[in-house]
Amino acid sequence: MSQEMDVGIRTRCQKPVGLSQEKAKFCYYSGRYYCQTCHQDSLFIIPARLLHNWDTNRYKVSKQAKEFLEFVYEEPLLDVKQLNPCLYQHCEALATVLTLRQRLQSLRAYLFSCRAAIAEDLRRRMFPREYLLQHIHLYSVADLQQVIDGKLAPFLLKVIKFASSHVYSCSLCSEKGFICELCQNSQVIYPFQESASKRCESCGAVFHAECWQRGQPCPRCVRRELHQKPASFWSQLDADDSPNNSALGYFEMGN
Structure with a gap:
């Protein structure tokens, strides 16, 4: 065995792993190898796999990757329209959520132009995910997990029921049909x-x-x-034939 193979791979903590060393563990998020101390077989959804293939499986990740993924889990960082707009065509549950968010975005315009207390009530019901109202293609990993579990659509329907009931019963909002x-x-x-x-x-x-x-x-x-549309030739000609047009001065007889 060569000296290089004997040394093996050095992990992020610089601990050598390889065939003649401690067994290396692969992190499906970073694509790197780790020792058994830095990688304890934690399972997590990989955002890229979820967005590009709707792969809802959980994969083994390192401790560092797990900490990072947990840190950004509820952050709205994933724009489906920019990253993979075709996903709506292949995932019925996600397409349903998009339709609900479009309805909610329309309702937001009504409630936010009504009394301040009504707008605040809507914000309270959506807190801390007001972005679901404003940016209909923006998701966090937690949101996508709720799509997978079938929990996001019922939540949105509940808010839609509240908002639409207000529009129908409000003398101000109902007039904006x-x-x-x-x-x-x-x-x-x-x-x-x-x-x-x-x-x-x-x-x-x-x-x-x-x-x-x-x-x-x-x-x-x-x-x-x-x-x-620009004025037509004949419309322009009619304007030119106006008695007030200075061009008629050329046809006036001198004194």
Whole structure:
């Protein structure tokens, strides 16, 4: 056996491990080898494996990795839209949570424009995870663990029930509904009624889900497009033909 093999690998604590030394243990988080003192077979979810493969298994990690993962466990550091937006298509539970967070984000706009006490009540119910209201793609490892366990969706539904009940019963919030411009039905609809309404991603107008699925163009977007178009040639010509136009002076007879 060569001298290099005999010395083996030096771990982070500089203790030699290898074939002729103490058995080395692999950390699935850092990708490094550790001695048995620095690695005690603690099990933890690996964030990268969870985000990229929805691998919910727990892997052996070193003591140092375990301490770090526990430290950031409840920190909202993982943006699914940036890191792996396709995950929503492959994980039904996560897609369901996204829909609930979109509804909650719409409700937040209502409650935060109402009385201060109502907004504070919503904050209290979400504390310390107000980011679930504001940044719908942001998660902590703890949040994703709750998605796996089926606990995050019921929590969000409970908050949605409170917030939507307030909107329906509040004289101020209930007046901020929408009328579907596609069917002109006088029934007031709200953007957080996910099964009954759909929101235009371009302008924010709200329509009945059935009306929106017919593929008609958004009336508000059409109006905006018409207003943004430059004046046509004939409109400009009409303006030039105005009696007040200074160009007519060229055709005036001199004294």
